[in-house]
Amino acid sequence: MTPETVIGFGQQALHIAMLIGAPLLLTALAVGLLIGMIQAATQINEQTLSFIPKLISMALVMIIAGPWMLRTLVQFTRTLIENLPQAVR
DSSP: OOHHHHHHHHHHHHHHHHHHHHHHHHHHHHHHHHHHHHHHHHTOOOGGGGHHHHHHHHHHHHHHHHHHHHHHHHHHHHHHHHHHHHHHO
């Protein structure tokens, strides 16, 4: 297995990890920003107030995007396992 092959597998894994994590992270960012703006406007300084809306919105995103995430991970794993014998040579 050459170093270029290992680096290629690593780059693909990082790319897939960014694709899988982006919907959840962007949702948490957007909801946190929205709740923060509401808290600033109403001068409510409760730190735990944004936890439940973030949790609910991330659960909804996981329900909506979960099949796509799972399909992407399975496809990457299948490709990795299929290409492993050629990479070991």
